[in-house]
Amino acid sequence: MIRTILFLIVSAFLTHLIPFHDFFRNLDTLIHEFGHAVVTLLLSGKVRSIELFANHSGVTYSQVTKGWSLIPIALAGYMTASLFALFMFRQWAKERQRLGLQIMTIIAILALVLFVRNEFGMMWLIGFVILNVIMLSFMPRWLMDIYYMLLAFLTLEESVFGPFSLILYAWDDPAKAGDATNLSHVTPVPAIGWALFFTLFSLWCAARALKHFIGGRKKSRRPEGQRVQYE
Template identity: 55%
Template sequence: MNKWLKTILFLVGSAILTRFIPFSSLFRNLDTMIHEFGHALVTLLLSGKVLRIELYADHSGVTYSSMLTPGRSILVSLAGYVTASLFAWLLFYLYRKGRHMWGLGIMTGVALVSLLFYVRGEFGMLWLTGFSALNVVIMIFGARIAKFYYLLLAFLTLEESVVSAMYVGLMSWTQPSRAGDAANLAQQTFLPALFWGTLFALFALWCAKGALTLFFRKESTTRPSKSRGLRGRNV
């Protein structure tokens, strides 16, 4: 079966199955956090100023910034979906390397930085506080379930990174002015929202394919062969 088709089918199945996990909806804000943190990080790297980040219960968010030239604003608008997709891939890479505790530490670090410096609003601050506290508890006391908890976060983040990118891609076709970052990029460039929305969707799928390839890759079963030397005999 084609790898792209496998990726799409697995994502659809995973999205359906994870809906049955209690409270899984709350963890879907992780992708939103990473998305908005990506905007903020690139803003800071380009010498801009992050005013605040808002996270909402419907899994949406917004980053307010200033002091950016038009050219730099393009990079900031690109950063959200690109960062979220690459981060989902990173989580599976760390899992593959047996570094899931590192992944939990990175997620917790981003949450704490966001909480201390950027996120305002009751829901966002409450969510970040609870998420960070739960991660710390699991890293310290929950070694037996840490891997399963990490995989849940990884799959939810992967799903949301693709679903949100596909959604903005669809909106760029049907309602371009409401296509979020794609609409912002259309205003800043000569390219339409349709181009940017499609680009986000394709990039998210490409990252998802890479992430799932890492997850399903089989360990090498090849063992080094042993050679037997022959002793010479005197005749």
């Protein structure tokens, strides 16, 4: 776990040196809010809108009739973001970066058409979709791979540092800890407990993601002297 945290700190330092890196950090916010929206719809709720902001924050406005459904909906944001970061690295290990980019693009289009209504959010989604289409259609494979890994690492970093910041918010003022606060209102667990849960889950996903990055593409070797005949 400590090695994962150190790796993420170094990764965050390096990605901050890349121009325009801030633009892509909203991908984690998009996945977070999209997770809230999808679970709301699965539980027969109504999603009124999603707003994405320039400071990488976001909010989903929804309406539900079943009180218990607030729990899975509140859980969905951070957990979906962490699982999606893991998914991105798993696709990289399987050399399916194109599929990963296609899925990101589809999510962005669905969010734009169905949910996002504020000006910044809509403009960011349009720009992100156009850039993805350019990468998928016109750029060489090596450049698309670099672009994909930039998105993967930024999403992984945000998926961990977001829940960690939630611990600080919950410690300072439990009423301002977002999803952790919402969960504390409908469960006996305090906001800081939920913030710790989100952080530990994100670190677990990050450790598995980094395993895919470090060793996922190692190909097995045949023992020396073994001969194989193909017909």
